[in-house]
Amino acid sequence: MTNIALLPSSSHILPGGRLEIIVAEKRYTRMVKDSLTSGDGFAMCMINENKESEEVKKIPAIATHVRIIDFNALEGGLLIITVEGIQKIRLLSIEIDPDGLLIGEFKPYLEWIYVPVDDGNVSLREKLKLFYSSMPEIGALYNEPKYNDISWICQRWIEALPIEVKYKQLLITQDTTKLTIRFLKKLLDYEYYE
Structure with missing residues (x-):
């Protein structure tokens, strides 16, 4: 079991998916810098759009480990990053760093295997x-x-x-x-x- 930084988001990503994200908060800028330095990535957690400010216990157990595949600095210290989903993970526990960044202990979760498209789908x-x-x-x-x-x-x-x-x-x-x-x-x- 390992620890990983968490980004709760109303934009959802799963393995094989790609997503552009604008990063504004200092804690998430630190997360991006750490991710780029270590190459470890971070995890995106699904939350409902109208519940972004809800407490930690509302974060679902299954998240997606992502890696940054592109990034650009914008004016005002903002970053725009493109992430790609690597694998589903199960969060076992969550802690909060002093700057508010969520850190989760996790283990890998079952992946869906390749299934060819057929006439029925x-x-x-x-x-x-x-x-x-x-x-x-x-x-x-x-x-x-x-x-x-x-x-x-x-x-x-x-x-x-x-x-x-x-x-x-x-x-x-x-x-x-x-x-x-x-x-x-x-x-x-x-x-x-x-």
Whole structure:
């Protein structure tokens, strides 16, 4: 078990995902500098958009270990970083540094394996392509999207959909993508009937 800096965020990322973040607070600037120096990355924790100021005990158990793949300094001491999800982790405990940075003890969590897209779920891939073409700032983050892997596709939908964190956590804690595929098909495919 190891310790890792935590960034609670209403922008969600899972393994294989990419996200741009603006870093303003000193504690998170320190986290970014430490991450770049050590190469260890940090963990992003899912929180609901309207609950960003809630206490530590509201942070869900499953987070995503990320690494910084790009960064730029902005005016006023702000940083913009691009992170990539590496793996899901389970938080075992959380401590607070004197400057307010959260540090979590964690262990790796089960990853979804590669599953090829088949005729039954090809619509999820096609709708993700449409989503990325309508949101080019998100689609541009992926040089080589893994459109043949339904696990990758499911995780991108979980990141993007505006559903409560407890439901996202329920989906990502499953051993396989089966429940997520069923959920997404019911949500996105009007013609889908089980």
